[in-house]
Amino acid sequence: MVQAFDDLMRFQRDTEALAQVAGRLGWDQETMMPRGAADQRSDESAAMESTLHQRRTDPRIAEWLSALDMGALDEVSQAQVGLIRRDFDRAAKIPADLATAIARTVSRGHVIWAEARADDDFASFAPILREILDLRQQEAAALAAGGDPYDALLDKYEPGAKAARLDEMFGALRPRLVALREAVLGQPELPGLTQSFDEQGQMKLARLLAKTFGYDFKRGRVDKAVHPFSSGSGDDVRITTRTVPLDPFNCLYSTVHEVGHATYEQNVDPVYRLTPIGQGASMGVHESQSRIYENQLGRSRAFTGWLYGQMRDTFGDFGIADEDTFYGAVNRVKNGYIRTEADELQYNLHVLLRFDLERALVSGDLPVADLESAWNDRFEADFGFGVDKASNGVLQDVHWSAGLFGYFPTYSLGNVYAGCLYKALRSAVPQLDDQLAKGDATQAVGWLRDSLQQHGSLRAPRELITQAAGEAPTEEPLLAYLEEKFSALYSL
Amino acid sequence: MVQAFDDLMRFQRDTEALAQVAGRLGWDQETMMPRGAADQRSDESAAMESTLHQRRTDPRIAEWLSALDMGALDEVSQAQVGLIRRDFDRAAKIPADLATAIARTVSRGHVIWAEARADDDFASFAPILREILDLRQQEAAALAAGGDPYDALLDKYEPGAKAARLDEMFGALRPRLVALREAVLGQPELPGLTQSFDEQGQMKLARLLAKTFGYDFKRGRVDKAVHPFSSGSGDDVRITTRTVPLDPFNCLYSTVHEVGHATYEQNVDPVYRLTPIGQGASMGVHESQSRIYENQLGRSRAFTGWLYGQMRDTFGDFGIADEDTFYGAVNRVKNGYIRTEADELQYNLHVLLRFDLERALVSGDLPVADLESAWNDRFEADFGFGVDKASNGVLQDVHWSAGLFGYFPTYSLGNVYAGCLYKALRSAVPQLDDQLAKGDATQAVGWLRDSLQQHGSLRAPRELITQAAGEAPTEEPLLAYLEEKFSALYSL
Numbered sequence: 001m002v003q004a005f006d007d008l009m010r011f012q013r014d015t016e017a018l019a020q021v022a023g024r025l026g027w028d029q030e031t032m033m034p035r036g037a038a039d040q041r042s043d044e045s046a047a048m049e050s051t052l053h054q055r056r057t058d059p060r061i062a063e064w065l066s067a068l069d070m071g072a073l074d075e076v077s078q079a080q081v082g083l084i085r086r087d088f089d090r091a092a093k094i095p096a097d098l099a100t101a102i103a104r105t106v107s108r109g110h111v112i113w114a115e116a117r118a119d120d121d122f123a124s125f126a127p128i129l130r131e132i133l134d135l136r137q138q139e140a141a142a143l144a145a146g147g148d149p150y151d152a153l154l155d156k157y158e159p160g161a162k163a164a165r166l167d168e169m170f171g172a173l174r175p176r177l178v179a180l181r182e183a184v185l186g187q188p189e190l191p192g193l194t195q196s197f198d199e200q201g202q203m204k205l206a207r208l209l210a211k212t213f214g215y216d217f218k219r220g221r222v223d224k225a226v227h228p229f230s231s232g233s234g235d236d237v238r239i240t241t242r243t244v245p246l247d248p249f250n251c252l253y254s255t256v257h258e259v260g261h262a263t264y265e266q267n268v269d270p271v272y273r274l275t276p277i278g279q280g281a282s283m284g285v286h287e288s289q290s291r292i293y294e295n296q297l298g299r300s301r302a303f304t305g306w307l308y309g310q311m312r313d314t315f316g317d318f319g320i321a322d323e324d325t326f327y328g329a330v331n332r333v334k335n336g337y338i339r340t341e342a343d344e345l346q347y348n349l350h351v352l353l354r355f356d357l358e359r360a361l362v363s364g365d366l367p368v369a370d371l372e373s374a375w376n377d378r379f380e381a382d383f384g385f386g387v388d389k390a391s392n393g394v395l396q397d398v399h400w401s402a403g404l405f406g407y408f409p410t411y412s413l414g415n416v417y418a419g420c421l422y423k424a425l426r427s428a429v430p431q432l433d434d435q436l437a438k439g440d441a442t443q444a445v446g447w448l449r450d451s452l453q454q455h456g457s458l459r460a461p462r463e464l465i466t467q468a469a470g471e472a473p474t475e476e477p478l479l480a481y482l483e484e485k486f487s488a489l490y491s492l
Numbered sequence: 493m494v495q496a497f498d499d500l501m502r503f504q505r506d507t508e509a510l511a512q513v514a515g516r517l518g519w520d521q522e523t524m525m526p527r528g529a530a531d532q533r534s535d536e537s538a539a540m541e542s543t544l545h546q547r548r549t550d551p552r553i554a555e556w557l558s559a560l561d562m563g564a565l566d567e568v569s570q571a572q573v574g575l576i577r578r579d580f581d582r583a584a585k586i587p588a589d590l591a592t593a594i595a596r597t598v599s600r601g602h603v604i605w606a607e608a609r610a611d612d613d614f615a616s617f618a619p620i621l622r623e624i625l626d627l628r629q630q631e632a633a634a635l636a637a638g639g640d641p642y643d644a645l646l647d648k649y650e651p652g653a654k655a656a657r658l659d660e661m662f663g664a665l666r667p668r669l670v671a672l673r674e675a676v677l678g679q680p681e682l683p684g685l686t687q688s689f690d691e692q693g694q695m696k697l698a699r700l701l702a703k704t705f706g707y708d709f710k711r712g713r714v715d716k717a718v719h720p721f722s723s724g725s726g727d728d729v730r731i732t733t734r735t736v737p738l739d740p741f742n743c744l745y746s747t748v749h750e751v752g753h754a755t756y757e758q759n760v761d762p763v764y765r766l767t768p769i770g771q772g773a774s775m776g777v778h779e780s781q782s783r784i785y786e787n788q789l790g791r792s793r794a795f796t797g798w799l800y801g802q803m804r805d806t807f808g809d810f811g812i813a814d815e816d817t818f819y820g821a822v823n824r825v826k827n828g829y830i831r832t833e834a835d836e837l838q839y840n841l842h843v844l845l846r847f848d849l850e851r852a853l854v855s856g857d858l859p860v861a862d863l864e865s866a867w868n869d870r871f872e873a874d875f876g877f878g879v880d881k882a883s884n885g886v887l888q889d890v891h892w893s894a895g896l897f898g899y900f901p902t903y904s905l906g907n908v909y910a911g912c913l914y915k916a917l918r919s920a921v922p923q924l925d926d927q928l929a930k931g932d933a934t935q936a937v938g939w940l941r942d943s944l945q946q947h948g949s950l951r952a953p954r955e956l957i958t959q960a961a962g963e964a965p966t967e968e969p970l971l972a973y974l975e976e977k978f979s980a981l982y983s984l
Contacts, residue, residue, distance in 0.1 A: 015539075035710060218526055236529035
């Protein structure tokens with residue numbers, strides 16, 4: 001029994017280590033890889049994935065699992081075994097042929113999607129999307145065993161989450177966000193930045209922000225890449241950012257966002273390193289960390305007051321007269337088509353749209369042929385203006401071409417979680433604004449580390465948030481926070 | 493039969509791809525890895541090595557090999573199978589316990605060696621060296637099956653090489669190198685550099701040199717590291733270099749040396765990518781490429797004339813009056829203890845010393861306890877002055893602490909091969925000096941690519957050199973080249 005547990009954990013440790021290597025290969029591809037190496041890299045990545053897949057479906061895992069007496073294990077060991085069992089059972093339920101077909105189809109899908117987006121031509125993407133959806137529906141049916149197929153897909157990214165509960169949350173979010181958005185956009189525009197900001201200064205400030213939010217540079221590094229991301233767990237967690245001359249907030253807040261993801265990984269208890277619980281609990285919990293760092297803390301009136309001084313020190317007079325105007329520039333609300341460029345107020349409306357559409361796709365209620373018009377109708381209903389082209393609409397995100405149905409809602413769930421955590425943080429740290437106004441985020445990130453991050457995946461996501469926030473998560477704290485913030489900013 | 497070959501090659505392809513990933517992990521460790529990630533990285537590397545070891549000893553390989561009809565395969569396929577069989581047979585002859593013991597002991601050995609070197613204390617290194625040697629002797633006995641145990645070790649780095657043949661070559665090299673060295677050092681010193689050279693200029697020239705010698709930046713990249721090295725095969729071959737303010741030649745010629753290794757890998761026929769023959773044929777052949785680029789081409793009177801102009805353009809007047817003086821500064825001969833800092837004339841004397849000593853260690857004729865005094869005696873005999881401390885003598889190289897017995901002679905064998913290839917190249921490209929004097933190495937590296945590099949490991953090293961050089965390799969061309977070059981430089 002003890003032997004089976006030890007053997008299982010030793011085997012799993014090597015799997016986790018190989019997964020870190022595969023992740024680092026992905027980082028390399030986006031940051032360092034010579035561009036002529038793409039074909040060879042695709043063979044190398046495939047060999048790593050194949051090795052990992054073999055290990056994750058190794059029949060010895062079933063033997064070890066069945067030889068275990070769960071009752072004799074302590075809480076941490078039970079959690080470890082629980083996660084291993086969960087992944088193994090999921091993998092075992094998916095026929096090998098189906099897994100291969102999915103891998104092959106999404107690989108083609110990505111190429112076709114990129115071309116279709118460049119051509120603004122949804123019709124040329126629709127056939128492969130239908131194939132991908134069909135395969136994922138088969139997978140969902142195999143996993144759901146009679147339950148809600150969408151839940152089976154969602155569970156991969158957010159263990160234990162249920163679409164019905166998200167429906168409730170998101171159903172309450174949507175009308176109040178639409179109303180708040182309309183009210184805000186009825187007011188005069190807030191001034192924004194108009195100058196150009198040099199790359200060196202942006203990167204200097206990005207590093208300062210990373211340090212301010214607790215990113216450990218001894219166990220990480222910051223590089224430039226086309227898309228900002230965080231990669232790795234434990235002692236090697238790397239982030240990327242980018243610079244846009246006219247929009248330094250892109251660089252700065254992307255960095256803070258990725259630092260939220262990265263410090264979460266860095267702050268997991270080191271005894272869990274290279275084990276199943278040695279990483280973030282779910283996509284939603286991960287997003288709660290990146291968003292609370294970025295928005296509730298990073299875009300707060302208190303913190304932007306300090307950041308204004310730093311920007312003046314770095315760039316001189318950049319045409320913004322005072323802290324209040326700067327706070328407005330950081331948080332101003334503008335019409336836009338693109339989710340990843342959306343402000344804090346409108347972001348979740350973009351996500352909710354995708355959630356409703358992909359549920360209808362997976363259930364079969366919405367045929368792929370009708371997806372573009374369904375997108376455009378919904379967009380106009382929520383945002384009050386029409387989509388001008390497919391690359392600004394249904395083709396803008398990579399997710400569906402990669403078969404990632406069930407992933408989108410974790411973004412908004414993360415924002416809901418961030419709202420709950422922020423409410424609890426404000427109670428726990430009453431002097432929070434005074435500290436942030438001095439550029440001191442130590443207590444804020446310390447509270448997040450102690451209340452949540454250190455536990456890694458020891459607890460299920462919802463339970464983890466409930467314990468950290470002191471109450472079961474609802475959308476109310478997020479809504480109250482957004483309504484208060486934007487009512488004040490726009491004098492509603 | 494055909495099925496067995498296809499299955500074998502498909503399996504091998506993934507192994508080669510994973511080996512590339514493991515190599516890139518090593519590159520990352522020396523260039524990009526955050527320093528706090530060292531412990532975790534060691535787990536990650538071990539997991540990769542363990543995966544590779546399992547694949548290389550997978551019992552299915554034996555089944556596929558025995559199902560093959562070699563006679564029905566074409567030349568290339570026979571070579572592929574030959575290399576797979578060779579590696580599999582070697583691995584199969586080494587008991588698993590012994591392989592594990594070696595891995596564990598050399599890992600400890602490295603740490604103890606580094607401390608002993610810092611303390612200049614050979615006695616504290618001797619016990620672990622005895623353990624490592626003992627394990628390698630066991631390995632050699634298992635592999636040799638009655639033959640020369642040293643040959644069995646050598647064969648790993650230089651397939652088909654025999655110590656007896658090296659003895660002949662090196663026996664002829666040594667007295668003439670000792671005599672040439674004494675004659676040169678009896679002459680007045682040539683002037684060297686005395687200024688400081690900024691890092692930016694050194695790196696700019698290093699990149700220019702890499703380009704000049706045909707390095708394909710689209711399939712590689714240059715970074716800084718503590719030790720220069722080349723890493724990877726095929727379409728992702730990366731090199732590192734370093735800068736020393738007072739010694740720009742260190743940066744420039746390290747770069748040309750690594751470019752020799754790297755272009756060899758880049759120039760292998762792309763149809764061999766991720767197969768056993770899709771990489772350099774041996775350590776000795778590899779070194780022949782790095783050395784001919786670095787020395788016969790890069791340190792030639794013709795090429796240094798062009799380089800002098802580039803250095804003037806980059807650094808202005810740096811205290812060297814003309815091309816001839818610059819040629820002397822690049823090639824000047826000075827006393828020194830350290831192999832890796834040795835000039836072209838003395839380098840092989842350092843290697844021959846190690847070859848003779850490690851043969852005596854492996855045969856048992858030289859006890860580890862007597863190694864330091866044997867080293868010091870031999871050094872004084874060849875170099876005419878005594879070793880002052882162990883870090884300048886027996887503890888200077890990492891190789892023995894890593895158990896790499898049989899590796900050293902490939903350095904000098906590579907120089908011998910370079911001498912043969914250079915002789916043939918001069919016949920094939922009569923205008924070589926005119927081209928090099930204009931900074932044009934296109935024909936020279938083109939000849940090396942066509943005659944040798946493109947074939948990868950298709951042929952055995954000695955056969956490959958014989959075909960490219962047009963005659964069986966001997967030490968004579970290298971000696972004639974060195975005697976001519978340094979007699980002229982020092983007016984002997």
